[in-house]
Amino acid sequence: xxxNIHTHSEIFDAKVEIVSLSPGDPLKPNFHSRGIHPWxxxxxxxxxxxxxxxxxxxxxxxxxxxxxxxxxxxxxxxLQKTVFEEHIKLANELNKPLIVHCVKSHTELLAILKKMExxxxxxxxxxxxxxxIATTLLKAGIILSFGKALLNYExxxxxxxxxxxxxxxxxxxxxxxxxxxxxxxxxxEILFIDEEILQEQLKNNFRKIFKEEIx
Ligand SMILES: [Zn+2]
Numbered sequence: 143x144x145x146n147i148h149t150h151s152e153i154f155d156a157k158v159e160i161v162s163l164s165p166g167d168p169l170k171p172n173f174h175s176r177g178i179h180p181w182x183x184x185x186x187x188x189x190x191x192x193x194x195x196x197x198x199x200x201x202x203x204x205x206x207x208x209x210x211x212x213x214x215x216x217x218x219x220x221l222q223k224t225v226f227e228e229h230i231k232l233a234n235e236l237n238k239p240l241i242v243h244c245v246k247s248h249t250e251l252l253a254i255l256k257k258m259e260x261x262x263x264x265x266x267x268x269x270x271x272x273x274x275i276a277t278t279l280l281k282a283g284i285i286l287s288f289g290k291a292l293l294n295y296e297x298x299x300x301x302x303x304x305x306x307x308x309x310x311x312x313x314x315x316x317x318x319x320x321x322x323x324x325x326x327x328x329x330x331e332i333l334f335i336d337e338e339i340l341q342e343q344l345k346n347n348f349r350k351i352f353k354e355e356i357x
Contacts, residue, residue, distance in 0.1 A: 143157045144323055145158040145240075145313070145344050145356075146159040146315055146322040147267070147287050147313065148267045148287055148312075149162065149314065150317045151227070153322070156162060156322045157356075158348065160175050160204065162175050162177070162179075162207065163175065163176050164178065165177075165178065165191070165193040165194040165197055166190065166193060169197075172202060173354075175202070175205035175207050176194055176198045176203050176206065176356070177208050177229055178190055179193065179208050179252060180211055180212040181212065181215045181216070185224060187225055190259070194229075194232065195232055198236060198238070199236065201273075203238070204238060204239075204354060205265075205352070206238050206239070207229065207240055207241030207242055207265075208241050209226055209229040209240065209242060210243035210244050211227070211243075211250055211251060212244070212247065213247055214246065219222060227254060227258055230255065233260075234258070237261060237262060239262050239263040239351055239352060240263070240289070241264065241265050241281055241287075242264055242265065248289075251266075257280075263281075263286045263331060263351045265284070265287050265312060265351070267291050267316065269286040269287060272298045272306055278357045280307070285310055285351065286302065286303075286306055286311045287312040287314045288312075288315045288325075289304070289313070289318060289325060290320050292313075292325060295332075300332055305335040310342050311344075312348070317319075340349075
């Protein structure tokens, strides 16, 4: 059984695919998350946040995001922080995990989560940072999600995955066209474990974090 924790379109090659949607996107019958990506914060963001507060109640919306902070985004960084704080507030009200995009902002991420007294699980997606950053985030209870960077054995993602606890990570495709099945295969090789064991572990992680039963 494969679980794709973060994608931008339905691929239908996993039992669970969490498709990341904007507040205004049409409803999906399958699991998804909702949020405003830090690249896509427009001047209408207040209206979009109001929309998000309503639509994120949907049963199949199991996470808030993709949201977060990105120093390379054209959007004003202070505005990104304001919008991200609204996502954290909503996630805590609805008790749904946050799926976070974080670029050059790890210190700010931890500070903002603390300031907002965040209580819900936080998944930093597309993780490909060095071990020092991974360790800092893991110590703060954050879960890492790894994607196509695992295909490059020299990447930081490989080293960080090896040092993440088994119950502290997920796998994803994001917007790449690599199959989640291939990412599982690579992750199992990196961890020197059987693929079935990896599948079982990530199923348990999903159950624990998202409080969803999957068969
Ligand atoms: Zn994404």
